[in-house]
Amino acid sequence: MSQAIMEQNIKPLTLTIQGGVDKDGHPDAVSEIEIARGEIIGIVGPTGSGKSTLIADIEQFAFGDTPSGRRILINSLEPAGELRSDPRKKLVAQLSQNMHFLADMSVEEFLRMHAKSRGKDPGLADKVVALANTLTGEPVNPAFQLTILSGGQSRALMVADIAVISDSPIVLIDEIENAGIKKQEALRLLSGEGKIVVVVTHDPMLALMASRRIVMKNGGMTKVISTNEDEQRVFRDVERLDGWLTSLRETIRQGEVVA
Numbered sequence: 001m002s003q004a005i006m007e008q009n010i011k012p013l014t015l016t017i018q019g020g021v022d023k024d025g026h027p028d029a030v031s032e033i034e035i036a037r038g039e040i041i042g043i044v045g046p047t048g049s050g051k052s053t054l055i056a057d058i059e060q061f062a063f064g065d066t067p068s069g070r071r072i073l074i075n076s077l078e079p080a081g082e083l084r085s086d087p088r089k090k091l092v093a094q095l096s097q098n099m100h101f102l103a104d105m106s107v108e109e110f111l112r113m114h115a116k117s118r119g120k121d122p123g124l125a126d127k128v129v130a131l132a133n134t135l136t137g138e139p140v141n142p143a144f145q146l147t148i149l150s151g152g153q154s155r156a157l158m159v160a161d162i163a164v165i166s167d168s169p170i171v172l173i174d175e176i177e178n179a180g181i182k183k184q185e186a187l188r189l190l191s192g193e194g195k196i197v198v199v200v201t202h203d204p205m206l207a208l209m210a211s212r213r214i215v216m217k218n219g220g221m222t223k224v225i226s227t228n229e230d231e232q233r234v235f236r237d238v239e240r241l242d243g244w245l246t247s248l249r250e251t252i253r254q255g256e257v258v259a
């Protein structure tokens, strides 16, 4: 069974979450949810409700072996061991709140090395930097040392790297509210590349941008809300408002007077 997944080259790809139990051992009300490529799916719920736990279940391809007892299927099958351990075959990329590079090399060197290790054209490094610079207000120069990048620059670079170089079709994002990047553009970019984007967020813009959101409570998946037309209309309003706030912020940053 596992071999089958390796051979079918994982395209097209679906991610299935099969329900387990909440903190009290009650079954998840959502018994199964299937997510396809290009879909943005939100995870919402109060503090301690199990959002990060669900993300972790996906990240490690839980198979009844985590406290939630959930199971993760890829293309309706149990993922092979190699898919969990071999970085070249890694299906999941994670974008976390505290992204910082530790390696002592330049942005360009790092990206070329990453492209080569994935068997891709090292020239893609330039494309990654250009893309990253559409997501951050503080441009990244390829000659910069990785260690001097700000949190926002690091995350912008990570998003662009995932979009262009890494083949990981599943991207997990745990709260990027204060990421210092253009969040909705980052999500659009990743889903536009055909990735499954799972995002923990209470940011109305990001939550409404998702086509569906899983509602967590007491460790369990209680329901799935599909973003209806009314919510999509609200999303467009929120996006306009966000654009306005961003331009005001920029005006103030530039030391100018708000007209």
Ligand SMILES: Nc1ncnc2c1ncn2[C@@H]1O[C@H](COP(=O)(O)OP(=O)(O)OP(=O)(O)O)[C@@H](O)[C@H]1O
Residues within 6 Å of the ligand: 021, 022, 023, 045, 046, 047, 048, 049, 050, 051, 052, 053, 054, 067, 068, 216, 218, 219, 220
């Ligand atoms: N289904 C579950 N079964 C058992 N324990 C669980 C389950 N879901 C969550 N927990 C436990 O509950 C605690 C809180 O969960 P988690 O950190 O995932 O919440 P969160 O929604 O991410 O919270 P925050 O908003 O503060 O980040 C953790 O200790 C986690 O191990």
Ligand SMILES: [Mg+2]
Residues within 6 Å of the ligand: 051, 052, 053
């Ligand atoms: Mg959390």
